[in-house]
Amino acid sequence: MKSPLPQEFYAEEYAARLLAASGCTRPVGLVVSYCLASSIGYEVARQVTSRQGSAPVLVALDGSPCPAESVLSAYREAAVRFAEDDAVHLLQPTESDLIERPKDVLAAMERELTDLAARSLREEELEEDLIQDMVEDLVHHTVDWLTHLVAAHNASFLQWEGDVVLVSSRDQPFEGPWPGARSTRVVRVDCSRAELLDQPRVRRAIADCMPSRL
Structure with missing residues (x-):
């Protein structure tokens, strides 16, 4: 991948x-x-x-x-890593939220992770342009992974x-x-x-x- x-x-x-992306026939x-x-x-x-x-x-x-707890655990780990603080307050989406409105949940996670990462980097007194670039890169890759986990969670397991x-x-x-x-x-x-x-x-x-x- x-x-x-x-x-x-x-x-x-x-x-x-x-x-489709693999092009394998x-x-x-x-x-x-x-x-x-x-x-x-x-x-x-x-x-x-x-x-x-x-x-x-x-x-x-x-x-x-992939149970819902695995998605939420990955989200918590990322938030703690970005904030460098175990006491961060996080969103608490339910399993039905992940299934019924995953786009909204992931967008909210992205906003919160962006805020946590930006606040942490600003404490290091870095230039704002550099902060924005670093935050965008960090959060983008994390949200890609969270999206992957949400998709794995939202599997219907049709008969095969x-x-x-x-x-x-x-x-x-x-x-x-x-x-x-x-x-x-x-x-x-x-x-x-x-x-x-x-x-x-x-x-x-x-x-x-x-x-x-x-």
């Missing part, structure tokens, strides 16, 4: 944008996703299935659906005739079944989440899911 990221608030539309036998992006990866796999008439395998690395393989660290509590999928298989790897992508067993698990031919 490269910038600019899709400015879509639901997994179906977000996945469609990613597929070849048969796809395997979709690999990571962590909370796996809700969007699921939708990518489902849309690929509709396009080509056969289902790829979805390998979700420490994957799980494909299979999900959860390759999970010992830190991942989610063990399926993956909502909407035909089947879910778990490959548990005895390592931390930070170590997961470096494990030979993970690479073997992905290779085992590769189709022999498409």
